[in-house]
Amino acid sequence: MKRIDKIYLYVKEQTKHLTPDTLAEEDGVTTVDVSTRLGIQRTNASKDLNQLVRDELLAKIDGRPVRYVVKSALRRQPLTSHVSSYRENSRVEPAASSFLVDETENIFNQMVGSKGSMKTPVEQAKAAILYPPKGLNCLIIGPTGSGKTYFAHAMFQFAKAKQVIDNKKELVVFNCADYAHNPELLMSHLFGYVEGAFTGAKQSKYGIIQEADGGVLFLDEVHRLPPEGQEMIFYFMDHGTYSRLGETTKENHAEVRIVCATTEDPSSSLLNTFVRRIPIVIQLPNFNDRPAQEKIDLVKIMAAIEAGRIQKRIVLSEDVIKALIGSVTYGNVGQLKSSVQLVMAQGFLNHMDKDELVITPDELSDSIKEGLLKLASNRSASAEIAKYLEPQTVIVPNEPVSFIQADSYELPYNLYDIIGDKAALLKSDGVDQEVINDFITTDINVHLKSFYRNHGFTFDTNDKLAEIVDEWIIDMTREIYELVKERLNYEFQSNFIYAMSLHISSFMKRIQIGSKRDTQLNENIRNMVLDYREEFQVAKEIKQLIEGRYQMMIPEFETYYLTVLLVSLKKNNDIGRIGIVVAAHGKSTATSMVQVVSQLMNVDNLQAVDMPLEMKPKAALEEIIKAVRTVNQGNGVLLLVDMGSLSTFTDEIIERTGIMVKTVDMVTTPIVLEAARKTSMLETKLTDVYDTLKDFHGYARLGQVSQQDTSHMFPPIKQRAIIAICASGEGTAQRMKELIERYLAPYENNDLVVLPSSILNIRQDISSIRHKYQVVAATGIADPDLDVPFIPMENFFSENSAQIVAQLVEPATPVIQDVNVDEEQARNACIDYMRQSFVFINPDKVIEPLWQFAERVSGSLSRPVEYTFYLNLIMHLAGMLERLIHREPLTVEKDQIDSLQKDAAYDAVMRAVAALESTFKVSVPQSELYFLVQIAQNAQKIKTDNTDDL
Numbered sequence: 001m002k003r004i005d006k007i008y009l010y011v012k013e014q015t016k017h018l019t020p021d022t023l024a025e026e027d028g029v030t031t032v033d034v035s036t037r038l039g040i041q042r043t044n045a046s047k048d049l050n051q052l053v054r055d056e057l058l059a060k061i062d063g064r065p066v067r068y069v070v071k072s073a074l075r076r077q078p079l080t081s082h083v084s085s086y087r088e089n090s091r092v093e094p095a096a097s098s099f100l101v102d103e104t105e106n107i108f109n110q111m112v113g114s115k116g117s118m119k120t121p122v123e124q125a126k127a128a129i130l131y132p133p134k135g136l137n138c139l140i141i142g143p144t145g146s147g148k149t150y151f152a153h154a155m156f157q158f159a160k161a162k163q164v165i166d167n168k169k170e171l172v173v174f175n176c177a178d179y180a181h182n183p184e185l186l187m188s189h190l191f192g193y194v195e196g197a198f199t200g201a202k203q204s205k206y207g208i209i210q211e212a213d214g215g216v217l218f219l220d221e222v223h224r225l226p227p228e229g230q231e232m233i234f235y236f237m238d239h240g241t242y243s244r245l246g247e248t249t250k251e252n253h254a255e256v257r258i259v260c261a262t263t264e265d266p267s268s269s270l271l272n273t274f275v276r277r278i279p280i281v282i283q284l285p286n287f288n289d290r291p292a293q294e295k296i297d298l299v300k301i302m303a304a305i306e307a308g309r310i311q312k313r314i315v316l317s318e319d320v321i322k323a324l325i326g327s328v329t330y331g332n333v334g335q336l337k338s339s340v341q342l343v344m345a346q347g348f349l350n351h352m353d354k355d356e357l358v359i360t361p362d363e364l365s366d367s368i369k370e371g372l373l374k375l376a377s378n379r380s381a382s383a384e385i386a387k388y389l390e391p392q393t394v395i396v397p398n399e400p401v402s403f404i405q406a407d408s409y410e411l412p413y414n415l416y417d418i419i420g421d422k423a424a425l426l427k428s429d430g431v432d433q434e435v436i437n438d439f440i441t442t443d444i445n446v447h448l449k450s451f452y453r454n455h456g457f458t459f460d461t462n463d464k465l466a467e468i469v470d471e472w473i474i475d476m477t478r479e480i481y482e483l484v485k486e487r488l489n490y491e492f493q494s495n496f497i498y499a500m501s502l503h504i505s506s507f508m509k510r511i512q513i514g515s516k517r518d519t520q521l522n523e524n525i526r527n528m529v530l531d532y533r534e535e536f537q538v539a540k541e542i543k544q545l546i547e548g549r550y551q552m553m554i555p556e557f558e559t560y561y562l563t564v565l566l567v568s569l570k571k572n573n574d575i576g577r578i579g580i581v582v583a584a585h586g587k588s589t590a591t592s593m594v595q596v597v598s599q600l601m602n603v604d605n606l607q608a609v610d611m612p613l614e615m616k617p618k619a620a621l622e623e624i625i626k627a628v629r630t631v632n633q634g635n636g637v638l639l640l641v642d643m644g645s646l647s648t649f650t651d652e653i654i655e656r657t658g659i660m661v662k663t664v665d666m667v668t669t670p671i672v673l674e675a676a677r678k679t680s681m682l683e684t685k686l687t688d689v690y691d692t693l694k695d696f697h698g699y700a701r702l703g704q705v706s707q708q709d710t711s712h713m714f715p716p717i718k719q720r721a722i723i724a725i726c727a728s729g730e731g732t733a734q735r736m737k738e739l740i741e742r743y744l745a746p747y748e749n750n751d752l753v754v755l756p757s758s759i760l761n762i763r764q765d766i767s768s769i770r771h772k773y774q775v776v777a778a779t780g781i782a783d784p785d786l787d788v789p790f791i792p793m794e795n796f797f798s799e800n801s802a803q804i805v806a807q808l809v810e811p812a813t814p815v816i817q818d819v820n821v822d823e824e825q826a827r828n829a830c831i832d833y834m835r836q837s838f839v840f841i842n843p844d845k846v847i848e849p850l851w852q853f854a855e856r857v858s859g860s861l862s863r864p865v866e867y868t869f870y871l872n873l874i875m876h877l878a879g880m881l882e883r884l885i886h887r888e889p890l891t892v893e894k895d896q897i898d899s900l901q902k903d904a905a906y907d908a909v910m911r912a913v914a915a916l917e918s919t920f921k922v923s924v925p926q927s928e929l930y931f932l933v934q935i936a937q938n939a940q941k942i943k944t945d946n947t948d949d950l
Contacts, residue, residue, distance in 0.1 A: 188205075299324050639664070
């Protein structure tokens, strides 16, 4: 610490208790006191004391000897409300920032950039305040987070310091956005109203215009003021008179200096008549347009304020400062402040037992670390910043750095006290330290984001989502959104991007960690999806898009859940959802989580229960019960709590309310998000959501992913396959393979292969097949029950065969509802098949006896005439005749032959076989008979809608 800084701190500590009313002649610090106490040569002490007087940090009391006091001891200057609030809620006095509030006369000189990028705005602000006789109205323009509100407060303090307005006045702030959609309410707040002006106006009341009489009115987000409101304001600017709501004459008078602020272009967002009445327009700079030294100074300022709160030294590495500066995008100084507080809070959590906080890049969040890369990509900016940085920057608590400034909105609580108290509480509850750190990190994010959002600092929605999932997932979801809009002819809810991004991120996380959950599809989900065929086809296309883009294998069952999500996101779904109650220790932890999730997901089935650390368990239980009753919609309530001990409330809540409740502990914002997402789906059951949340592993944070670098994160994508099954794995199966491949040929990017297999061997072969291929369907003489769609073989010989193949290649192809084959088509298909497949049989001669065989079996089974069955059976019979000629019949296991006579179709098949044997002078062995019976049995099971069976 510099010598002059030590002197300042010593004088301040010795004289900070003094006031103008209590100051006595002997009070104050002499040069000898400083020299003796600090071990500084008297001449140097005298020199520095006088410099501090010139800097208006100390005041000199003439006498013998000369005495020095901190300047505030000689001023009757009330603190601004945010500093008063800070002192009430913090054990640490913000010494480094509060003296600037006292030193309002010099406030612009203390502002970072007052002689640089802020020089013109400062000069304009002074002119607006000092212009005789009553100053000039002004408009502050600047992007989100550029400091418009802080600048307005600085102007107000400057006006009081110059005694332009009464010292007892306070700045009156009005955010026009709060009432933008209700002009009448806005007018009543601004100008007041008279009795009877509207329903509920039982007595007259003045508005904030009268409250600001003799002072300054700050109209924030003035572009949200409706035209009629702008007209009333500019009339007041011209005449100083106004009428209250319900009055017909403008007889009320007030003298008010008006400062407006907007992020928009005034020429396009405000009336020209309004803008013309504002002679001074102050443009604040973007953070990225400010000089390197100013950016570094701002980081130091904000770190110094946090050091005062923590009362510990903070050491920042060069890369940390660069990362903080480089991470600023849309949010300007406001975003930088939020990032600094997040980094300091995380550092405090990690080094709570240390005397100082040493912050390195390892402790930065991914989004802030990316700032280092962004800055490095701009070589000139990086080099310019490097010129002003040391390898380490040390920030000392209460250090009187001349450029420290207090923000207009300081945290109304000491975040570090919250962190310390919560950590102690979790530790006493037996929670592991690593879990504590992860848990409190979530708390830190929630507190800061909620605070800034509630105080008008709006974070871009994409950036909020990017804090949870990777940007490449968000980009892909936007592409999916365009695809879905094109395929499905209805509107989706506004939270589509959030819900779909979180869903994709969640199942990718499960794939990434190799979770075995959900490998068996819930039967309720499967049955529900049967009613949404169009959405199911689109879900298939989404799955293929993700797999193709990032070369990863996604389980088949995810298609069903994607379908449910698409249906759930349909606009105007009227569903009774599971309620959610979030209960967490802390004054605003639960509320903050619920606010974040409600805004992100656009849901209203959440209730928050904040439990201050001093709240008794019995009182907490009563609050939770009240919330459970409020949020219940008839489908039960999820209780998400931060402490495992709170889960003991479950049984009593159920007993007293009669509402089914499931409790999940160690709640974090991602868990609340996942719960909100899950409960917004159709026909979701409480137990199902509870089970998934217990095993929830968070959302995928994989960094930027391309098609070339996913192999280490996901299983490699497998080639898709359809299995063609016949009795031997040859003959019919090979013919099916050739037929399907003929229809596949026109598709250039097709990855589908056809694998012939035997009905006897498929069970033992399926594991090795699935190890290499992704099986998407099966076809053949019998359904092998492989948990994939089965397409009866005869369907491929119908007139719809090309479309059936198209469904496998391109899921968006309309589903075939029914496959109909007439007699002529069936006969021709059988003859064509035999002609191309066999050598020793004459198709034209054998077709009639084979056809009669099919008629006998079909008639004996009391089946309606379906020529698809004829086609299937005759194709197999032709192959059987060829095998018998070669004396190479099929073989089966003895136990299968033993069970043959028990089959219901056995007698029907035997009568038909007897006629066939007589005609062709052959003997059909039991093994071949077995497969004929299997085909007849399978015909009994197959439904006419198997081609689009989900």
